[in-house]
Amino acid sequence: MSIKHHHRMLHPASKTRGLLLSAILAATGSSLSLVAIAADSKTDYDFYGFVQLDAIYDFNRMNADWKDSLRPSQICSGEVGCGSDGETIFSVRQTRFGLSTVTQSDIGEIKGKLEFELYGVGNDAGKTIPRLRHAYFEVGSFLAGQTWSNFMDIDVFPNSIEYWGPPGMVFWRNIQLRWTPLRDKHSSFSVALEQPSAGIDQGKGDGIDPGLSFNGKTGLPDLTARWRIEADWGHYQVAGILRSVGYDSNAAGGEPSGSETGYGINLSGNLKTGTKGKVKAQLAYGDAIASYFNDGGIDIAASGTGAGPETLTILGWLLFYDYSWSDKYTSSIGWGGTDQDNSAGQDGDAYTASQYGLVNLLFSPVKQVMLGGELQYGQYEHKDGKTLDDTRVQFTTKYMF
Numbered sequence: 001m002s003i004k005h006h007h008r009m010l011h012p013a014s015k016t017r018g019l020l021l022s023a024i025l026a027a028t029g030s031s032l033s034l035v036a037i038a039a040d041s042k043t044d045y046d047f048y049g050f051v052q053l054d055a056i057y058d059f060n061r062m063n064a065d066w067k068d069s070l071r072p073s074q075i076c077s078g079e080v081g082c083g084s085d086g087e088t089i090f091s092v093r094q095t096r097f098g099l100s101t102v103t104q105s106d107i108g109e110i111k112g113k114l115e116f117e118l119y120g121v122g123n124d125a126g127k128t129i130p131r132l133r134h135a136y137f138e139v140g141s142f143l144a145g146q147t148w149s150n151f152m153d154i155d156v157f158p159n160s161i162e163y164w165g166p167p168g169m170v171f172w173r174n175i176q177l178r179w180t181p182l183r184d185k186h187s188s189f190s191v192a193l194e195q196p197s198a199g200i201d202q203g204k205g206d207g208i209d210p211g212l213s214f215n216g217k218t219g220l221p222d223l224t225a226r227w228r229i230e231a232d233w234g235h236y237q238v239a240g241i242l243r244s245v246g247y248d249s250n251a252a253g254g255e256p257s258g259s260e261t262g263y264g265i266n267l268s269g270n271l272k273t274g275t276k277g278k279v280k281a282q283l284a285y286g287d288a289i290a291s292y293f294n295d296g297g298i299d300i301a302a303s304g305t306g307a308g309p310e311t312l313t314i315l316g317w318l319l320f321y322d323y324s325w326s327d328k329y330t331s332s333i334g335w336g337g338t339d340q341d342n343s344a345g346q347d348g349d350a351y352t353a354s355q356y357g358l359v360n361l362l363f364s365p366v367k368q369v370m371l372g373g374e375l376q377y378g379q380y381e382h383k384d385g386k387t388l389d390d391t392r393v394q395f396t397t398k399y400m401f
Helices: 016-028 033-039
Strands: 042-058 087-091 096-105 108-119 128-139 142-148 173-183 187-194 214-217 222-231 234-249 257-273 277-287 313-324 329-340 351-366 369-382 387-400
Antiparallel strands (some): 042 087, 042 096, 042 387, 128 142, 173 187, 187 222, 234 257
């Protein structure tokens, strides 16, 4: 049983809300066609999700805001302020809730999804707080909203209970406009304009006034394309990305500023081994694409030559094997990592590489319940060659609805 997907059953819903909108539009004389279509259609709603408790023993230590997961770049064991090794952690932050809809309309079937989890990141890192995962709708060959990037392949994520996953995997839920002109039972092709981002490392300043602070600058949307083939033996996928990454300062007018071109390719797929096993693999490489990696490094950094910032290349890979011992027992084993080139202008503690591996045994006594244990290992390497390691054991109970 895959623990990343959930069985969904659609339940009929009334058209009261749509009829109310129609009445309001009629009273105001409005003629918004899409809303009128929704008002005259029928929508089915499906509420789904799961409640999950993770019990973790960390033999080393993670950054306190990230201790519920094994994110290699956040390993701090042995560092000043990290504390002594050994910690027990209980967490419900993987708990998830979602709503999916299907609307029958005059322009065809309209699908929508709104999904949240409790794993705070960014300014909410370390908090058990609702976090948006998906918010999108799809009409025919067009999709708009936030969901899996067109550059990634969610089907190579291992059947694990650890939250963060392989650092070398291209993994990004991005805001996008996507067009899929080709989609049938065996193949699909899609292109998308996606929300841009730029991770910048000012490093040693690179001759730029060290009193200034710099932010990533994205003047154009990212362009992604994906071709996928499905077959009885599994699937393979080729995806590409072209992007503009840059920087500007907090000085008047944003100067100095600049931009560079980033690009990348992502090869991925699954290969079934008989009726019980599946190999999952991915190899991604590019320049200034670390923002799309699950736990990558930096897109652009000080060059150290006085010529201004430069883009950084990165390689990410994973190889996992999922196996079903029976209809109740499954396992996953595998390894993955990243390797990023550094610039001369970056400091010694800059991100340069990471490793990640796991092995587990999961048990589902009934379809709606999963219990399991997992051994996990991660490593984080700095530019100066220093490495930080972490080994963890996780036990999880999960109820799906």
